[in-house]
Amino acid sequence: MRFDQPATTNPIDQLKVVGRPTDRIDGPLKTTGTAPYAYERHDVAPNAAYGYIVGAGIAKGRITAIDQGRAKSAPGVIAIVTAENAGELGKGNFNTARLLGGPAVEHYHQAIALVVAETFEQARAAAQLLKVSYATAEGVFDLEAAKTSERRTADRNSTIGDFAGAFAKAEVTLDETYTTPDHSHAMMEPHATTAAWRGDQLNIWTSNQMIDWTRTDLATTLGMPREKIHLMSPYIGGGFGAKLFLRADTVLAAIGARMVRRPVKVALQRPIMANNTVHRPATIQRIRLGATRQGKLTAIGHESWSGNLVGGKPENAVQQTLWLYAGENRLTGTRLAMLDLPEGNAMRAPGEAPGLMALEIAVDEMAERLGMDPVEFRVLNDTQVDPANPSRRFSERRLIECMRTGADRFGWAQRSVKPAQRREGRWWIGTGMAAAFRNNQVTKSGARVRLDGRGVVTVETDMTDIGTGSYTIIAQTAAEMMGVPLERVVVRLGDSSFPVSSGSGGQWGGNCSTAGVYAACVKLRDAVAQRAGLPAEGASFADGMVRAGGRSASLSEVAGDSGIVAEDTIEFAELSKRYQQSTFGAHFVEVAVDAYTAEVRVRRMLAVCASGRILNPKSARSQVIGGMTMGVGAALMEELAVDKRLGFFVNHDLAGYEVPVHADIPHQEVIFLDETDPISSPMKAKGVGELGICGVGAAVANAIYNATGVRVRDYPVTLDKLIGRMPTPGA
Secondary structure, three states: OEEOOOOOOOHHHHOOOOOOOOOOOOHHHHHOOOOOOHHHOOOOOOOOEEEEEEEOOOOOEEEEEEEOHHHHOOOOEEEEEOOOOOOOOOOOOOOOOOOOOOOEEOOOOOEEEEEEEOOHHHHHHHHOOOEEEEEEOOOOOOHHHHOOOOOEOOOEEEEEOOHHHHHHHOOEEEEEEEEEOOEOOOOOOOOEEEEEEEOOEEEEEEOOOOHHHHHHHHHHHHOOOHHHEEEEOOOOOOOOOOOOOOOHHHHHHHHHHHHHOOOEEEEOOHHHHHHHOOEEOOEEEEEEEEEOOOOOEEEEEEEEEEEEOOOOOOOOOOHHHHOOOOOOEEEEEEEEEEOOOOOEOOOOOOOHHHHHHHHHHHHHHHHHHHOOOHHHHHHHOOOOEEOOEEEEEEOOOOHHHHHHHHHHHHOHHHOOOOOOOOEEOOEEEEEEEEEEEEEOOOOOEEEEEEEOOOOOEEEEOOOOOOOOOHHHHHHHHHHHHHOOOHHHEEEEOOEOOOOOOOOOOOOOHHHHHHHHHHHHHHHHHHHHHHHHOOOOOOOEEEOOEEEEOOEEEEHHHHHOOOOEEEEEEEEEOOHHHHOEOEEEEEEEEEEEEEOOOOOEEEEEEEEEEEOEEOOOHHHHHHHHHHHHHHHHHHHHOOOOOEEOOOOEEOOOOOOOOOOOOHHHOOEEEEEEOOOOOOOOOOOOEOOOOOOOOOOHHHHHHHHHHHHHOOOOOEOOOOHHHOHHHOOOOOO
């Protein structure tokens, strides 16, 4: 199905099932521990051996020798995989680093060996016996130093009007630099794979967000036809973007299984995940704003520096600044420095999440210089068109409503305009807010639907569920389209033998995958009507029946013993080019800061989201509060600390890399505006899973400033950056 006209009325608009707060249908499996994750597939891979990955002990250089003697003779060891015996390996499209290093080492903890043994414990013990000798080379690990060195690559700029001239002439200006650190995904389930060969057919059970991408890249890496790879990922214990791509666990499990001629299980041990896989790169962001004394922005400049391995891409932290606020004269630019740190790549809301951490502090600072309320300053500079192309309107843009609704619900009017004015005992109290923005991306997505003689609808698509509720919203879509109760729908996901879907990433998964199911169901409805001898046009499906022209038939009778199968793919045509499609929101936060220790406690949080039709408010709220929680972590504690001498992330486990726990997170309220976007898809939905993190960090930082009068522009806002600048407790 080609989606090239705004959606009008369709069966989804009945909202008998879609749009209702529905428990996740996979919930009982996960809460009882019976959902089979990739490493736990004992049923499909009997007699499996276990692999243990050895990561490089240097950040840059060469392996001069690997002494395997003691490891090979250790109890239970079956094989040791290295670059010398793995065979020639290609390189896929989505990875910057090679997934099996040697002899060259490109980053710390790059996989350089896999020890395969009868048990996990034996593999782990033998791995410690490998003796690796290196010749180290000088690396570059400091972004601040590298951004002005020869390691900096070509700049990417976008300009509108005369930014330099407008900024120089502006009546009120701001020119500040903000930094965000490297972040780790820190999801619950590690990267894990079970691999088994049957002749030349490779079966892979893995934890991955994008089935088709990974299958294609694995085929390229192993030099084999992709049709010979069957990749399955039905349950995923979180990903946040780290599992968008093929990683070392999958490649080495496949090679190890081929070498030992039996299934092999590989899970990345937690202490090597931060350096071995991907992370959100650190940024240095310079923001310049110019405005009239009345508060109208006349110049907007946002430049961001980030680092990556050779061949990597920059963190596009200026993305939201292209569209969030009006301003005739604009400059945005990304700068990339080549670093010898592990690969930087997608993490929840790449670009906008760190970009808004800087931009929305700058906007607050500018509002203060102008003597304006931060909400009203943002309202004044709202735009309904793409600032770079005024003829291109937003499909839906209700940012002002988000901010005003949030301000009213949160009690914004009671906020003290002057910082450090409100005390409760030993605590300074403050409130802050920030706008939220995330682009709405659309990508084609396919599905297959079957109706059987029991009246059961089965949906098959390679879409994945990373804890987001894909199983449930896909079931809701099929139930709505075919007029059957939710319990009469079976959803099968995460299998490369199913039609290729959008996959889970970029918050496009929910909208696009359900649109693909919608398209397949349209075909199935036509086929059912035709077999029943009813006109397809005007046929209605409800209560397990199809009705048209005064006649009706039950779906089970129409399907009969043979059943009916339909398959289709939603393809998005020109609408995304004719309209700017984005999601919007507003975050409000109240914090308490200890007057004596500068410890920060988040006390209240509110998010207001305008993100198209909300397909399942219960799971959508869960996604937003998860994003809000990650935003608190980014604001207050999360930082991969770089050893700039040796070139690695020092705190590379969950003991040293701090993330929020239950005690850190207060009551979180989420409001979804009643919105549909007919430009986005037949579902009239948009993404919401990443909008929840966008702007949260700045809202926390702005609240801390309101509480204490201390402005911190270097994340995370830890107490050492506050304590020497706090207002006098007795004042």
